[in-house]
Amino acid sequence: MSNECLGVGLIGAGPVVQAIHLPALARIPDLFEVRNIMDVDPAVVSPVAARAGATASSSVDELLADPTVEVVAICSPPRFHTDQAIAAMRAGKRAVLCEKPLATTSEDAERIAEVSRETGVPLIVGAMHLFDPSWAAARSSWGDLAESATLIRSRILLPPNSRFEDFATEVVDRPPSTHTDRTDPATRAALIEGGILGLAIHNLPLVRSFLPDGCRPTVTSARLLEPWGYLVTLDAGDRAVQLLGMISDRWRADWTFEVHGPDRTISARFPPSYVQAGSATTTIRRTGGRSTTFGPYDSNGYEHEWRTLHALALGRDVGAPTLTELLQDLELAAGIASAAAAHLTEVTA
Amino acid sequence: MSGPLTVGFVGDDLRGAYRPLLAGFPVSLINTDGEADLVIAFGGASLAQATARARRGIVLVDPTADDTALPTEPSTIPITLSETFAGNPAVAETRELLQQRGRPTLLEVRAEGVAPTEPMRDVLLQLLRVVEVAGFPAIEIVSVTGTDRALLIDGEAIGGIPLALSVSRSNAAARTIEFAAQFTDGSIAALVPDGRTARPANIEILDPDGAHHRPTRYGTALRDTIERLVSGQQPPSDPSRFVNTARLASRIAGPRAG
Numbered sequence: 001m002s003n004e005c006l007g008v009g010l011i012g013a014g015p016v017v018q019a020i021h022l023p024a025l026a027r028i029p030d031l032f033e034v035r036n037i038m039d040v041d042p043a044v045v046s047p048v049a050a051r052a053g054a055t056a057s058s059s060v061d062e063l064l065a066d067p068t069v070e071v072v073a074i075c076s077p078p079r080f081h082t083d084q085a086i087a088a089m090r091a092g093k094r095a096v097l098c099e100k101p102l103a104t105t106s107e108d109a110e111r112i113a114e115v116s117r118e119t120g121v122p123l124i125v126g127a128m129h130l131f132d133p134s135w136a137a138a139r140s141s142w143g144d145l146a147e148s149a150t151l152i153r154s155r156i157l158l159p160p161n162s163r164f165e166d167f168a169t170e171v172v173d174r175p176p177s178t179h180t181d182r183t184d185p186a187t188r189a190a191l192i193e194g195g196i197l198g199l200a201i202h203n204l205p206l207v208r209s210f211l212p213d214g215c216r217p218t219v220t221s222a223r224l225l226e227p228w229g230y231l232v233t234l235d236a237g238d239r240a241v242q243l244l245g246m247i248s249d250r251w252r253a254d255w256t257f258e259v260h261g262p263d264r265t266i267s268a269r270f271p272p273s274y275v276q277a278g279s280a281t282t283t284i285r286r287t288g289g290r291s292t293t294f295g296p297y298d299s300n301g302y303e304h305e306w307r308t309l310h311a312l313a314l315g316r317d318v319g320a321p322t323l324t325e326l327l328q329d330l331e332l333a334a335g336i337a338s339a340a341a342a343h344l345t346e347v348t349a
Numbered sequence: 350m351s352g353p354l355t356v357g358f359v360g361d362d363l364r365g366a367y368r369p370l371l372a373g374f375p376v377s378l379i380n381t382d383g384e385a386d387l388v389i390a391f392g393g394a395s396l397a398q399a400t401a402r403a404r405r406g407i408v409l410v411d412p413t414a415d416d417t418a419l420p421t422e423p424s425t426i427p428i429t430l431s432e433t434f435a436g437n438p439a440v441a442e443t444r445e446l447l448q449q450r451g452r453p454t455l456l457e458v459r460a461e462g463v464a465p466t467e468p469m470r471d472v473l474l475q476l477l478r479v480v481e482v483a484g485f486p487a488i489e490i491v492s493v494t495g496t497d498r499a500l501l502i503d504g505e506a507i508g509g510i511p512l513a514l515s516v517s518r519s520n521a522a523a524r525t526i527e528f529a530a531q532f533t534d535g536s537i538a539a540l541v542p543d544g545r546t547a548r549p550a551n552i553e554i555l556d557p558d559g560a561h562h563r564p565t566r567y568g569t570a571l572r573d574t575i576e577r578l579v580s581g582q583q584p585p586s587d588p589s590r591f592v593n594t595a596r597l598a599s600r601i602a603g604p605r606a607g
Contacts, residue, residue: 151499151517157531221492221503223511226454227533231513233494233501240495242515246455249534251559260461260499260517287520 006094006313008032009069011060011084012076013039013048015161016099018172019274021073022052024302027276031310032071038063047172060084064091071313073097073126078197082108089121095313097305099126100201102330109330113323122312124305125326127205128273129257129280131304134295135206135268138282141292142259142266149210149239151260154203156245158253158272182224189341192222195230196337199245202273203257204336205321205329207243210259211236217332222340222347232340243336263287276300354579355381359398360391360410378575387578389571393419400426406585408574414470414595414602419588427585429574434526434541435478436570439550443528443539444484446554450537453530456485456512462522462543469497469516470595470602476514477594479528479541480506486590488512490601502601523548544569 008025010017017037025032038057039045049056057063064072064087072088074081074096082103088096089112096116102125103109116123129135180187211217217234225231229246253272259265268282279297311318321329356378378387389408390399393416399407407428412419420428430436447453458476477488485506494501495516502514529538534557542548554562 150496150519151501151515153515157536220494220501223503225511229454231455231503231511233492233503235494238496238498240499240501240515242501242513244455244457244513246531248454248531249557250532250536250555251557252555252561260519260522262465262498262518263520265517265519265521285521289523 003030004314005030006032006070006310007035007068009036009038009063009066009072009088009093010034010054011038011063011072011074011080011088012099013037013041013045013172014075015274017073017075018048020302021075021306022048023276024300024306027299027303028306028310032306035068036063036066044172060087064088064093069093071095071097071309073099075099078104082112085112085123086115089115089119089123092119093121095122095124095309097124097126097309101125101197101333102326104334106327106331106334109327113327116323122309122320123323123326124309124312124320125329126305127202127321127329128301128305129202129268129270130205130301130321131308132268132270132280132301133297133299133304134280134282135301136304137294137297138266138268138284138292141284141294143264145259145261145264145266146210148261148263149259150262151258152207152210152236152239152241153256153258153260154200154207154241154243154245155254155256155258156199156203157250158245158247158255159250160247161274185345188224189345191224191228192230192232192344193337193341195224195228195245196232196243196340197333199247200230200232200243200336201333203243204333205325206257206268207241208329208332211239211241211332216335217241219336219339219343222343224344230340232336234336271300276302353379354386354405355379355384357381357383357385357388357402358391359388359402360395387575392416396428400424406578408571408578410571412588412591412595414468414474414598417592417595419592428588429578430586430588430591431571431574432475432478432482433544433570434475435482436574437539437541437544437550437566438568438570438573439539439541439552439566440479440482440528442566443537443552444482446537446552447484447530450530450532450535452508453510453532455531456480456506456510457527457529457531458512458514459527460516460525461519461527462524463516463518464520464524465518467518468602469500470599472516473500473502473514473601474595474598475526476516477598478591479526480512480514481590481594483528483530483539485510485512488597490597493601493603544571 034052034054036055037049045056217236221233232243234241255270270280271277279295283293285291386405388399388403487507490504492503500516504512524543535555538553550566
């Protein structure tokens, strides 16, 4: 099987590119070479591109016109994802990786999917935990838990992102943090939407794996946590879902995903974002005290999402999420985010 | 009280499960089927029988949500409640640790490995009592989500501290209750096992400075209760708070009371 090295174009040069994608790509130099990095801010893109030995571009058109760019990763703010993903596909690139969320609305996501179908350009979303080798290994052993699950919990307790970005790299021009007025209902709604679409979204494709097809959970409670966080409860028919996310000054990251069923439980403990520290550790427990643990392995979800993109670009079927699944993931996330915001607004009023 | 003491048992067949624990007590407990200094009662229904036999005190083990008829006035024979989870000394130790920290930003309490036969109201009572004993009385429930197989409860403890309670029935997990208080700079948590086994409790302290302690505690609620009674440190319980909480647990469980 060919391990053709593909040229990468990165749209966006912020901390996600600097601390996640560039280090991840550096681990697989036989598969990818970073050729072009685009950002609207020349003070950021020049040093970042120089660090990667890539060309610096100031516009998407310029990057897409670069014939050495064969696959594109979209790491810009979410409101730009739709136009940029479509442009990359129309430019004849071989595959597109779009950071999450795929789009800001289900309609926009459907437009992207439509162009992917039309052009045949494969698309994946950077939901790295789906690609985590420990999670992937556990998948074959969880039996009927997808049908019998009763309680699903996503629990993400983190120190500030900057702490892990700084572990990963020397970040060029980190965006300043902004003060928010939590007494303003619109701000509160935006905060919880941001929490779901910015943090909870990492685990929502995993959550969806344990929901019945087409299930649209109802938000039964939603609250903001101090200093930054959310706690949202969902009613998904015969299963209950808890989404907890909190960023504070704690030093330890606790990033877990759990599913409980009558005869089996899964517990996955993921490394924090930005850290190239190997895979999750996933344990499946069964009746009678028997348990199986998968991982930790040396490689992580970021590396495997890039490996998956490489395989897709070469036309290989590697069991990547389908377009339908990507759309369902976005619909679930966007639905929860807007319902949580509405719930919070209702409670505040 | 001071040993040696005569001890009697009334109630259901849990007596067999607890007897090995009593055998290891650092005081002489002489088992008797007649009148006894101390009567250990399993279930509120056996309280009348215990009162008839007890000379100096009664320990009511694992009172349930049905035990709302406990005497709330001081009685001639003092009654001490011994709750497997809330009475575990690790919870009291956690309360002391919490008092040294600021206001938590979130309280999480989880019951796992709950058997299909355990009434939901009793499990909720256990959770709520752990929160109370850990130092957070006056709980307000905001929403209840789920079924009798798994519940998520959103609420607030005193001072508006967010409170997330959960119950999961599963044969695949050990029967435990975990209490965790999150702070802006760390956390304190206690994992309390079912007191009928030899598994110890664990307390986990995440300090702001990067320290991480995980002391193991082998005490159980019943052993701790009896030791305190014998040494005179344990005042008789005030069941009124317990009774109020039992009523709250039954209200939350509602149709899920099975």
